[in-house]
Amino acid sequence: MSESNTVVAVSGLRKEFVVYKKTGRLKREKTVVAAVDGVDLRIERGEMLGYIGPNGAGKSTTLKMLTGILTPSAGEVRVCGLEPVPRRIALTRRIGVVFGQRSVLWWDLPLRESFDLLRHVFRVPADEHAARLRRCREMLDLDEFADTPVRQLSLGQRMRGELTAALLHGPEILFLDEPTIGLDVVSKQAVRSFLAETARRGDTTIVLTTHDLADIERLCKRLVVIDHGHVVHDGTLDALHHRYGSRRQVVVDLEDPWSGDLDLGGAVGEIDGEDPRRVTFSLTNGASTAGELVARLATTVGLRDVSIVEPDIEDVIARLYATAR
């Protein structure tokens, strides 16, 4: 891959924080905690990458170092070919940032005016600004609340405004820190479709942190999992499930109580709860597929209802910690 296609290049990235612990009336002990501890990462143009991990894993710290608002303790960082902290001002024109819990909009001005101000702050040519805004307005339904002061917007509306604000100067890469946090289902879907569409156009690289399984499944082809400051996985979601043996589950409601003596090609049934007719099968890798299992059940015992439970990302992460330690 040529250098010009690499949007983010990170090697040996490390961030230490000093934490003071009180040990006596006046004494305190100084400990150094590494929030990010030797992260290597390369992101190519047009990628959509999910950066996940539990609270305190180092996700936001990494994003802050990539966006130039935190100086790394050690390691190399290049975003759009620039070193973020020393070149912060130049970098701001080339990146877009949404922090789910922060706002870049003007609190007491209508959304429309915030967008107009951003055009001036970033010195975007009027026609480019108008074209980008038009696209966002259509896709995110901004018109119904464009004249409402930002302080009166609902969280979902505000987040749609934040996304627009982050894109109006045409960034090469968009950093999103938990963009769907606290949103209702409809707003989450609006945000996701918008991001998926933005990614599909291919000219904007997207890096997203989230705790939301659906965000990851819907959006991220590539997944980087970080824990205790280390990258513990870098690959697709499937590869992650495969590696940590997470299983899809088939939950069936049978006509008769489950006896457990059927040969179902390796799938093991378990009754959970009170009802002996409700059985949960875990599909292990290499065993029969959900289709085969359901077909076999339908021919051998009466089947009333079927549902397939996808493995939970939190479950996957939980497994991952167990192996990482």
Add this chain to the structure above:
Amino acid sequence: MGAALARAGFRRYSTYRQATLAGLSTNIVFGMLRMYVLVAAGAAAGGVMAGYTVPQLGTYIWVGQGLLATILMWGWTELSDRVRSGDVVADLLRPVNPVWTYLATDLGRAGHAALIRLLVPVLFGALFFPFYWPREPLSYPLFGVSLVLAVLLCFACRYLVNLTAFWLLDIRGVVSLWMAAAGVLSGLYFPLAFLPGWLAAILQYGTPFPSLMQFPTDVAVERGGLAGQLERIGVQVAWTAVMYAVVFYVQRRAMRKLVIQGG
């Protein structure tokens, strides 16, 4: 960019009509109280106090009441609030030094305040109380210059007070200190000429406070004639330059602290 932000600042404040009205009536009521006290003192002193005639004291008070809101001496904690909440990172994600964006917005605010909060108390005072209108036509533009300098300087002082939030997080103590110092030392409560000459001189040249209020009002009442007006404006310019140098320096330190230690 500056003009757009200033327009936004103007609009932001013009939407809060009730607050403007409430602030305006408070200004006027306090102006009347100050007026009666100083007029009584002026009359007791035989009509002239420390070189101010009673109409000049009237102008001093009403222009001062208007200045209070125009320079916004008290009650601006927007930056420190953003530091405390962490929203300040949004300011770092823009291709402009935050000093300029906040200043541009503040100039818009000041423009709105000058139209309502300065003009109305001055007209009120001129209508109902002894009032000294500047004799020289040049005094009006000079007052304008002095006013703009006071706004710029006051913004720098407030911004500096707010910057301490990067170290202290809670700046209530610093704000109280600033409020007390600015109130007494700027000449808001009484003209600094009432003080012994040496003390007034130290304050006027050695601190930025008189440049906020004493000097613009002195320019309005034509104290010391043209030479006095120009001297005061000169001191204002000097203090404004000094304070902005300090603001940029402290902000660089604050940013370094932020980007190294984290929010």
